[in-house]
Amino acid sequence: MTVEVTVLTVEPAPTAVVTAATSWAEFPKIWGPMLDKVWSFLRGDAPEGLYKHGHNIMLYLDDVPNVEVGVQVSGSFEPVGDVVASSLPGGLVATATHGGPIGRIGDTHDAVREWAHANGHRLAGPHWEIYGDPDPATGDFAVAVFWSLLPR
Numbered sequence: 001m002t003v004e005v006t007v008l009t010v011e012p013a014p015t016a017v018v019t020a021a022t023s024w025a026e027f028p029k030i031w032g033p034m035l036d037k038v039w040s041f042l043r044g045d046a047p048e049g050l051y052k053h054g055h056n057i058m059l060y061l062d063d064v065p066n067v068e069v070g071v072q073v074s075g076s077f078e079p080v081g082d083v084v085a086s087s088l089p090g091g092l093v094a095t096a097t098h099g100g101p102i103g104r105i106g107d108t109h110d111a112v113r114e115w116a117h118a119n120g121h122r123l124a125g126p127h128w129e130i131y132g133d134p135d136p137a138t139g140d141f142a143v144a145v146f147w148s149l150l151p152r
Helices: 027-043 102-118
Strands: 006-010 013-021 056-060 066-072 084-088 091-098 123-134 141-149
Touching: 013 027, 013 056, 027 066, 056 084, 066 084, 091 102, 091 123, 102 123, 102 141
Parallel strands: none
Antiparallel strands: 006 091, 013 066, 013 084, 056 066, 056 123, 091 141, 123 141
């Protein structure tokens, strides 16, 4: 698999999320209900204009993993139930786009980590995914994968 990795600087991006400390084995079982809570909030109790065509996100703060699952939004807001305001990190990142079956997204994460190591970059820890719209023909998502980098 060939993955094109790019280094760039990104701005923090506001999100509406549900947070959890979980295990990698449990995460596939809980992310769907977490995301459902966020969408329920955005369709119901969210302040006017908070959601403006943002995409689903998954932020992995560390390897525990402490995770945030949610949606890009336009700004901050007061917590409602389990849904809280957060943001995707800003700063220097290594990024690549995953295409194809979502079950293979780990390959793209591996490629970004390997590229960073091979090119003298150190990973900061937080990494995340921003999900594009599904391809109507295949149902696959184009997913932007980001890994925070430490300054050189």
